[in-house]
Amino acid sequence: MKKPNAKDRILETAGELFFQRGYSGVGINEIIDKAGTAKASFYQHFPSKESLCEAWLQDMHDRSSVHHGELLASGLPPQEMAAAYFTRLADFLKAGDFRGCPYSNTGAVSDENCLGIVKLIRHHKESTRVFFRKIASLAISDPARSETIGDRLFVLYSGATAEAQNLKSLWPVEIAREAAEELLT
Amino acid sequence: MKKPNAKDRILETAGELFFQRGYSGVGINEIIDKAGTAKASFYQHFPSKESLCEAWLQDMHDRSSVHHGELLASGLPPQEMAAAYFTRLADFLKAGDFRGCPYSNTGAVSDENCLGIVKLIRHHKESTRVFFRKIASLAISDPARSETIGDRLFVLYSGATAEAQNLKSLWPVEIAREAAEELLT
DNA sequence: CCATAAACAGACAGACTTGTCTGTAAAGTG
DNA sequence: CACTTTACAGACAAGTCTGTCTGTTTATGG
Incomplete structure (x- = not known):
């Protein structure tokens, strides 16, 4: 008990x-x-429902930070890192009945006076962007190019999550994973 | 008046x-x-608020279908077609205060018993996917490969829209446009 | 044992929601 | 003029929502 x-x-x-x-x-x-x-x-x-939401978003962000850190420290080659990330994303979406990204979903309904929530969403997204840039930097030596590729990975990840939700299907994640692997070659 | x-x-x-x-x-x-x-x-x-929402989504879908058709009939080379699409997307997002994709945003708050709404969202997304596949088919001869590239364009488009909303910035759209142009080369 | 802190139950206020209803006014058509 | 359609105004029902409040119970530490 x-x-x-x-x-x-x-x-x-x-x-x-x-x-x-x-x-x-x-x-x-x-x-x-x-x-x-x-x-x-x-x-x-x-103190309010809004603050509960902030605590929830913060909690998830902390967890995903740990996950990002583990993956980056895994020593895997960058393609496999990205592949592992998208595979895990697919598992997550499937297990969650294709409910998509909690941050984006929350952002879609919180107006601009929910300052705390908006800030947490932005912070998490920026941190995820940095995570993908780090992966890209392992595969691409030119710094400017690796930043660009990292941003592309980030956009692919976001689109895959959103459309898996809309279409209740995993193919967008598969497509993003393949594209990510090609980008990191 | x-x-x-x-x-x-x-x-x-x-x-x-x-x-x-x-x-x-x-x-x-x-x-x-x-x-x-x-x-x-x-x-x-x-008859209900829900049916009003359906009418709105249908209305937007009809408009975007016209736009897709015009672009496909423009005779532009595929890279320029995609570039024009993303440029227009950037204008749309900027003009709308970065409110993102109305379909995805609506899907994020409509539960599964809003059957009509969910169906319209899916239909629009599938139709957009087909639009990108058509663009890809103009640039890539191998049919299987062109379908894959079309799907990647679609995922890029979706991610760019979502993250432009979350980050209130146009860089995701720029990234997606560049990536699209490279994919169609 | 007793005091303090934490969680319990649940009524209540006030503002919101969708949807229904009654009745009135204006405009077009024969 | 008479009739029908369309839209207006707004009260109302029945329910939801967040947040506040009073008071009771339980658990823990001295």
């Missing part, structure tokens, strides 16, 4: 629900019901 | 608002207020 504290349960439950149905599609009441906490407990830990 | 009929005013107003703030971020009341119609008039033309 695992029973983490209320804050962790809320964060985990909210994460699943936000991911599955989107930030605007989930209400506080459902979150606390599914997490088994009282509303007062929720507002003791999070 | 132009005064189109109520249905057209509703459709136009809703289109602007949906695009700017997302399907779930705009209510019927605001739409009819800004369109200057009564609620009863709205429900005389559209």
Whole structure:
């Protein structure tokens, strides 16, 4: 009988629900019901729904940073690094019922006065861009060219995620993976 | 003093608002207020908010089909065709305050029981994919290869649109345009 | 044992949502 | 003029949402 504290349960439950149905599609009441906490407990830990969303995005970003770091430290050749990344992306999308990128999905519904959320999305995306640039720099010696290729990998990754969601299919990820491997040759 | 009929005013107003703030971020009341119609008039033309959204998506799809057809019939060499497409995409995003792809944004907030909306999104995306495949077929003789390149153009286009929205910047579109030109060489 | 902190339950306010309803006014058509 | 279509105005229902509040229970440390 695992029973983490209320804050962790809320964060985990909210994460699943936000991911599955989107930030605007989930209400506080459902979150606390599914997490088994009282509303007062929720507002003791999070001042608002928006701040809960920020905590969720931050949490995911930290996890993905770890993953990026591990992959970069793996010593794999860059093509295989990219291939491993896209393979893992495919697994992630399939497991999540093709719900796409949580950051992009959240950005699509948060207006510009959600400053904290917008900033977290931007920060994560920029950090992902840097990750791809690092992969590219392992395969391409010319710095300017490697930055360009890294950015292309980033755009491919984003498009693959978005269209896998729209089309509920994995072929965009396969296409992106192949393209990435060719770019890194 | 132009005064189109109520249905057209509703459709136009809703289109602007949906695009700017997302399907779930705009209510019927605001739409009819800004369109200057009564609620009863709205429900005389559209059985629900969802059907209004479908009409909007269909309307945009029809317009983009015309644009795709014109570009394909322009007689331009494929690289220039793609370049023109991405240039126009950049203009569109800039003019729309980097609100990204209306279809993807709508898909991010419509659950799976919005069957009509989901179908329209898929249809538009598949049709855009076909458009890029046609461009690729003008540059690449091998059919299998040209389909692959077309799909890559499609993924690049999607990623460029999504990340221009997230980062509020045009560089993803520039990157995608350059990559597209290289793919078609 | 007792005090303090944390989480519980749940009513409530106030503002929003979509959609229905009644009734009125204007415009076009015979 | 009479009739029909179209649109107007706006109250209303029934439900949702976030956030606040009061009060009770449970657990933990001294």
